[in-house]
């Protein structure tokens with residue numbers, strides 16, 4: 251049975267697409283710990299650094 255292999259591959263592809271979409275939506279990034287953020291923060295919620303920079307493309 252290759253059915254389970256097919257389903258597993260589809261789930262894996264879906265996960266990668268979700269992660270890629272998340273990266274695309276990030277607007278800011280902490281330059282200390284590289285956490286990607288989706289709104290502007292004065293301080294990084296992860297490490298507390300104030301070095302949160304807008305992502306430019």
Ligand SMILES: [Zn+2]
Nearest residue numbers: 280283294297
């Ligand atoms: Zn940080």
